[in-house]
Amino acid sequence: MSDKQTIFNWVYTEKVKDHFMNPKNILEDDDYQEDGKGLVGSMACGDQMLVAIKVENDRIADIKWRTYGCASAIASTSMMSEMVKGMSLEEAYSLTPQMITSELGGLPEHKFHCSVLGDKALRAAVDDYLERQGRDNPYKRQTAKIVCECKGITDQQIEELVRDGSVTTLGQLQELTGLGTVCGGCKDQADQMLHDFLHIYGK
Numbered sequence: 001m002s003d004k005q006t007i008f009n010w011v012y013t014e015k016v017k018d019h020f021m022n023p024k025n026i027l028e029d030d031d032y033q034e035d036g037k038g039l040v041g042s043m044a045c046g047d048q049m050l051v052a053i054k055v056e057n058d059r060i061a062d063i064k065w066r067t068y069g070c071a072s073a074i075a076s077t078s079m080m081s082e083m084v085k086g087m088s089l090e091e092a093y094s095l096t097p098q099m100i101t102s103e104l105g106g107l108p109e110h111k112f113h114c115s116v117l118g119d120k121a122l123r124a125a126v127d128d129y130l131e132r133q134g135r136d137n138p139y140k141r142q143t144a145k146i147v148c149e150c151k152g153i154t155d156q157q158i159e160e161l162v163r164d165g166s167v168t169t170l171g172q173l174q175e176l177t178g179l180g181t182v183c184g185g186c187k188d189q190a191d192q193m194l195h196d197f198l199h200i201y202g203k
C-alpha cells in the first residue's frame with residue numbers, strides 16, 4: 001500500500017470527530033474534589049491519562065479526565081466518560097477498549113492502541129476510591145500484571161486480544177497496543193505469554 005493510500009485510509013467516524021472536536025468531561029478545575037483518581041501511562045512514552053471519579057452508592061456519579069494523548073485517545077476517553085456515568089463500579093471496572101471503540105463506530109486499526117489507557121485509568125480510579133474507603137476490591141477477579149511498563153499493557157489485555165482472535169503474532173500485538181515499541185525490554189516476556197495464550201485458546 002502506498003503512503004498516499006495509507007493517508008486516505010485514515011478515516012474517522014463522525015462520532016470520533018465530534019468527541020475529538022468537542023471532548024466531554026475534561027478535567028479543567030484543579031480543585032475538583034474527586035473520590036478516586038487514576039493515572040496511567042508515562043510522559044516519556046508520550047501518552048498519559050488521568051481519570052478522576054465521584055462515587056455515590058457505588059455508582060459513578062461524575063467523571064473527569066485529562067490526557068496528553070492523540071486525537072484517538074481524546075475521542076475514546078471522551079466517549080468512555082459519557083458511557084460510564086451512572087454505571088455501577090463493577091460495570092465500570094469491566095469496561096474494555098473494544099466496548100469504547102465500538103461505541104465510537106470503530107477506530108482505524110493502527111490507532112486502536114491509543115484507546116487503551118482510558119479504561120485502565122478508570123480501573124485505577126476505582127482502585128483508588130476503594131482504597132481510600134478502606135474497602136477490599138471485589139472487582140479484581142484476577143490481578144492484572146503490567147507486562148509493558150512503557151505502554152501500560154497488562155497480561156489481561158494480551159489474553160483478551162488473543163481470545164477474541166485480534167492477535168496471533170508479536171508483530172500484531174505491537175501494532176495494536178504499542179507494546180515493546182519504546183525500550184523493547186518486555187518483548188521476550190510478551191512473546192512467551194502470547195504463545196501461552198495462543199496455546200490455551202487453541203489459536
Ligand code: FES
Pocket residue numbers: 147148149150151179180181182183184185186187
Ligand atoms: S517495557 Fe518498554 S516497550 Fe515494553
